[in-house]
Amino acid sequence: MKLENGEYLGKNNRTFHVDGLIINKTSYHEKVFEGWHFHQNNHLSFILEGGNREYRKQTDQVLRPGNMVFYPGGEWHRNSHTQHPSLNINLEIEDHFLQHYEASFTAGPHNAFKALDNLHQSFSPAHNPLFHTQAKLTALRIYHDCQVADQHSSLSVHQQLLSLLQTAGTREKTDRQLFGGRVDKVIELLHDRWNEHISLQDLSTVTALHPVTVSRHFTAYFDCSLGEYMRRIRVERSLLLVRQPTLSLTEIAYQCGFFDQSHFIRAFKAQTGFLPKAFRKF
Template sequence: MSHQQPVQFEQGKYVGKKVQEHTFGHIITSETCFTQGMSSEWHYHANPHFSHILSGGSKENRSRCTEVQGAGAGLYYHPGVAHQNVDYRPGTRIFNLELGDDFFRTFGISAPSSALMFEQQHTLNTQGLLQIMREHYLHDSESGLALEQLCLQLITAHQQQERVFPEWAEKIKEVLHDQWNQPLSLEMLAAQLDLHPVSISRSFARYFGCSAGDYLRKIKIEKALPLIRAGQQRLTAIAYECGFTDQAHFTRTFRHITGMLPKAYKSL
């Protein structure tokens, strides 16, 4: 890590220029934009916050690693964990979700652990972050209520996994992420994990918050997001590349998972 002492970013402060911000109780949503080539100081955030990169990206230095983060990526920042962003790309725009302390006190929950910040096989975008982002841009009289529910779903999904995620669930997660583009069945998964298919069927939703089929759909949508943001392929080509039978299948699944159509997401 740099010798520079990291600074704390208080509530509502981010790297970059805020071009839009909405506050719903203890929930703050915003969009920020960045100058090409700019770099931040080492810093950490006072509150938990999530980001979705709409365009551009940067290189992020952390104590454990350095990552290149591009359009379509979903990110989590744990309070107090220092990082630095450098070499912002042209036209970088980022959606931010920040949750104040009173949000967690009100609902009797805690923030996801810092481990999520370094998790490579996550589905943050499709576990609710994109639906939250949709509400930010929709911004109508129902958005406050919708955001509370969506933020609770996003947080509690990770709380459940952190509390009681057994070894077999971690293994099946690895298999689904590694073999997402191959034909899978309960029988095949059970054979790889030395479990009975009924055990997987009965317990999967308890740990993942959805069926195995829906989790696989989320993985495929996560794969599609950077391709949509890149804007270099037609949706039909993206659909085939990400394992969907055709564009109609892709569009239905995208809407089912995110609450919006691929073209609506692309236009944000």
Template structure:
């Protein structure tokens, strides 16, 4: 089985950013099928545009724009690229990165499909940071990455035995249902199988957010994924993601991403 060394990814590399303990690459996927392989370092793959299928020893992920995967070092996997343009954003973490912040390199074992919206928003911020500045602040990227890991390590698709079943039911509904923001608290409670008051009191314990903030993050995350396709206008994105109007969408977007939606659409066109 082939081992890919630091900075190596299949496809055409548009950009490589070498930091002290991180290697960040922007890659266009051009190979239809990539056989089983593993990487020298642990790394994140963030699908910026297009689609890709990725399989490991336990699961197969059908990824679209906005999906975030993590692979620990030497975790074997394969890739299948459907027809069309696909672009990925990778962050490799050398062991030194974990050591300097006293973080266990096993904070996330194996391969994971990360669902928490806050973790994805942090990755979008890292992506934007690398596109806005030719010499981005390593401290800023590290800070965002630590925040991302904090959210992601508790919110992957892996089963967590010490969490109640209702947490997984509710998380799946919120993450997989495009119009989850339209559900009432009573409807969410019915799906989860618990009392609405229990959800209100316990949600921050298991999701590290209030329900309202989590739903806003999901709406922004879904909007960001749609923005990778130029056919979508800001008004159509605002409507499809549940914002009252375009001005409301712009205001909330700036609150979470510290930039306007139009500025982000311009950034994503850069390779």
């Protein structure tokens, strides 16, 4: 089965068309087709609720809330044991979007994006937690911008998606140049101790570099300060907690390492575009 532009096996609750991108929220409340199928376009799916078991050529995996996955256009796959309800945000990339920006997902000397055979790995939290965190927050900001739908929304959505995909293709090139070749150690520390206070001295210890050098390398690699990146991780970790109506925002704020609820709300809005209560009802 071939699924055309913006078509999914579940019910599309809302769909936005943004000059070559199709953004929608898809829900699953009853059993759907479980056979092999493919989508016309490349797309990213962020699973907010539910999940399923996914089968692709020679691989299978269980998809859970918080997972973000990439599907190349034309790749056969099937899904079974879908939980009800399930809810996904899908970002679909039409060919003419890629053509407009002279980009593709195939290997080549002038390609701005990572090739398809490697892009899958970027969406693995174990392989690339930095990119995985950024991808989920970007998906939410894009959907929020589509809801706002003002004169700047289209430009904002395009810029955010291009930036995300380019990050997947270029970040590895700088690994050997920054942090004394210990980028993986830095990322591991930040994501393992995400709800603790991390200092430049902590990063200095794992990189064997002076804190001033660490600060300069951090900004060059992460495109933000250490404090901003830690807020980004904490907000990403809070996404599934916010979806649980039994937890108060104060409880979530403290669990995720924020000083209080007001600090958490401001950080959540800045990183996702949504207020926590609005995202809970999403």
